[in-house]
Amino acid sequence: MARFSINILGCGSATPSLRHQPSSQIVDFRDNLMMIDCGEGTQLAMRRMRLKFSRLTHIFISHLHGDHVLGLPGLLSTMALHGKTGRVTVHTFPDGIRLLKNVVEFFCREPGYEIVFEPVSHEGGIVFEDNSLTVEAFPLYHRIPCVGYIFREKQKQRHLIGDMVKFLEIPVSRLHGIRNGDDYVKQDGTVIPNSHITTDPDPSMSYAYCSDTLYNPQVASAVRGVDTIYHEATYIDADMNKAHDRGHSTASEAARIALEAGADRLIIGHYSKSYENENQHLAEASAIFPNTILGNEGLTVNLL
Amino acid sequence: MARFSINILGCGSATPSLRHQPSSQIVDFRDNLMMIDCGEGTQLAMRRMRLKFSRLTHIFISHLHGDHVLGLPGLLSTMALHGKTGRVTVHTFPDGIRLLKNVVEFFCREPGYEIVFEPVSHEGGIVFEDNSLTVEAFPLYHRIPCVGYIFREKQKQRHLIGDMVKFLEIPVSRLHGIRNGDDYVKQDGTVIPNSHITTDPDPSMSYAYCSDTLYNPQVASAVRGVDTIYHEATYIDADMNKAHDRGHSTASEAARIALEAGADRLIIGHYSKSYENENQHLAEASAIFPNTILGNEGLTVNLL
Numbered sequence: 001m002a003r004f005s006i007n008i009l010g011c012g013s014a015t016p017s018l019r020h021q022p023s024s025q026i027v028d029f030r031d032n033l034m035m036i037d038c039g040e041g042t043q044l045a046m047r048r049m050r051l052k053f054s055r056l057t058h059i060f061i062s063h064l065h066g067d068h069v070l071g072l073p074g075l076l077s078t079m080a081l082h083g084k085t086g087r088v089t090v091h092t093f094p095d096g097i098r099l100l101k102n103v104v105e106f107f108c109r110e111p112g113y114e115i116v117f118e119p120v121s122h123e124g125g126i127v128f129e130d131n132s133l134t135v136e137a138f139p140l141y142h143r144i145p146c147v148g149y150i151f152r153e154k155q156k157q158r159h160l161i162g163d164m165v166k167f168l169e170i171p172v173s174r175l176h177g178i179r180n181g182d183d184y185v186k187q188d189g190t191v192i193p194n195s196h197i198t199t200d201p202d203p204s205m206s207y208a209y210c211s212d213t214l215y216n217p218q219v220a221s222a223v224r225g226v227d228t229i230y231h232e233a234t235y236i237d238a239d240m241n242k243a244h245d246r247g248h249s250t251a252s253e254a255a256r257i258a259l260e261a262g263a264d265r266l267i268i269g270h271y272s273k274s275y276e277n278e279n280q281h282l283a284e285a286s287a288i289f290p291n292t293i294l295g296n297e298g299l300t301v302n303l304l
Numbered sequence: 305m306a307r308f309s310i311n312i313l314g315c316g317s318a319t320p321s322l323r324h325q326p327s328s329q330i331v332d333f334r335d336n337l338m339m340i341d342c343g344e345g346t347q348l349a350m351r352r353m354r355l356k357f358s359r360l361t362h363i364f365i366s367h368l369h370g371d372h373v374l375g376l377p378g379l380l381s382t383m384a385l386h387g388k389t390g391r392v393t394v395h396t397f398p399d400g401i402r403l404l405k406n407v408v409e410f411f412c413r414e415p416g417y418e419i420v421f422e423p424v425s426h427e428g429g430i431v432f433e434d435n436s437l438t439v440e441a442f443p444l445y446h447r448i449p450c451v452g453y454i455f456r457e458k459q460k461q462r463h464l465i466g467d468m469v470k471f472l473e474i475p476v477s478r479l480h481g482i483r484n485g486d487d488y489v490k491q492d493g494t495v496i497p498n499s500h501i502t503t504d505p506d507p508s509m510s511y512a513y514c515s516d517t518l519y520n521p522q523v524a525s526a527v528r529g530v531d532t533i534y535h536e537a538t539y540i541d542a543d544m545n546k547a548h549d550r551g552h553s554t555a556s557e558a559a560r561i562a563l564e565a566g567a568d569r570l571i572i573g574h575y576s577k578s579y580e581n582e583n584q585h586l587a588e589a590s591a592i593f594p595n596t597i598l599g600n601e602g603l604t605v606n607l608l
């Protein structure tokens with residue numbers, strides 16, 4: 001099965017602590033690494049998880065708070081020193097491009113790879129697409145403009161039934177079309193329906209990253225139908241007022257989003273450093289949405 | 305004895321690794337924390353060493369390579385979130401001020417403390433002075449403009465000989481002048497020389513930070529008479545060509561500087577990540593200058 005995994009590099013909030021790194025994740029899609037957010041220390045976290053700089057192709061920034069972006073200049077300049085080639089595209093708001101371009105040009109002179117900045121709109125929209133994947137931004141509801149990202153695997157090819165292909169002596173030249181759903185028309189004009197010679201494709205998986213944001217039902221609408229959702233859960237219910245004052249969610253609000261969106265699985269993170277551990281976050285979220293995973297540095301979740 | 309210590313937060317080079325953090329140190333001078341360089345991850349290293357943000361007053365940047373400065377925006381913004389008050393002065397080249405001011409203003413909005421940028425000249429000169437300490441910049445010889453910093457404790461007050469003060473019935477109002485070297489003139493005009501009523505002050509200590517730099521005898525001249533020298537030792541002798549190509553020193557070159565400068569003690573650091581450990585660095589430096597300390601993250605050296 002082709003890989004589609006989420007790797008958590010950091011799931012703390014606001015400031016790095018000795019327990020949690022600031023926000024960063026890597027979506028490993030068929031060995032193509034796509035980063036979401038890049039707090040200070042992200043480059044080291046990549047090394048700890050043995051995620052190779054050479055495979056990093058895209059970096060999507062959710063918003064321009066330091067804990068989501070201050071690791072970027074160091075990461076880009078370290079990759080240059082490590083002889084990275086190819087291209088890395090940084091997707092962020094136009095404000096961020098203006099600021100980061102200067103910094104990157106200053107500290108990362110003559111990199112052996114291309115650094116491209118692509119503007120993202122606060123209103124969202126498709127920010128990346130290839131033959132097998134789309135990445136879509138959508139609005140979140142934080143103190144400053146912020147977007148989440150949905151990674152959607154495109155529909156995969158149908159599986160050929162080998163015995164039928166053999167029995168019908170289907171020419172190789174037709175197999176590609178049949179994998180994509182074509183019926184097989186024999187030389188005598190007989191039509192063999194696709195469903196007789198193929199089985200359904202593997203399911204196409206999807207992942208949504210929702211951080212940082214207030215609880216808002218529009219987030220659930222935006223991510224409806226996504227299999228796995230990462231949603232910030234900075235606080236527990238006892239601190240709900242703090243959460244709302246600061247543009248954040250509680251663990252149970254994260255769980256409500258997952259429930260309302262009809263997700264299969266929820267990963268929570270972006271924990272405030274005011275807690276000694278996140279047991280209460282997990283308890284409160286699981287009570288509403290049982291299949292909740294407590295995000296943690298070093299965790300890999302396979303979307304299968 | 306009033307504290308004057310060097311705290312090593314990071315002594316790696318170029319890029320952070322799982323063994324060493326990028327460059328940063330804190331000179332703790334009588335509980336006033338003065339940082340030299342601020343690579344990525346410095347804020348966490350401060351917490352690990354339990355060095356309080358509230359006591360940090362000055363940050364001196366040697367040069368504008370990422371591994372010496374990219375931790376600054378995160379540190380300054382985390383201190384704002386932690387409710388720091390007072391003032392922090394960042395000393396760096398005018399180029400750095402132009403660049404960093406933008407970044408800091410963007411990520412560190414309305415801090416509860418004042419952030420002041422003070423320009424440093426490539427030619428060096430006194431960059432800070434108060435009643436008890438001077439900090440002087442001096443040129444180093446790297447690929448881009450770079451300065452080292454010398455921290456010099458001013459002469460301390462002489463110690464009163466209590467029995468003499470009592471015997472001569474010296475009024476309290478005169479003691480301050482006598483501690484600073486005045487003779488005591490009795491009411492009948494008799495002069496009691498200062499040396500009869502005081503003993504010498506504790507020695508005034510000094511510390512020089514020399515990173516990054518090629519070996520250059522002018523560095524030894526600049527730091528002559530300094531007690532403790534930190535000098536970069538990126539490479540070992542076998543890699544001397546690399547060192548010279550990249551504007552760095554070997555461990556034995558660092559030791560030669562300490563020897564030529566007449567230092568009491570040498571701390572080495574800024575190790576290339578191409579070595580598994582720094583045993584060879586220490587062996588090569590100690591052969592030339594025996595009192596060499598292998599710098600390491602978490603090390604505190606008291607200048608006494």
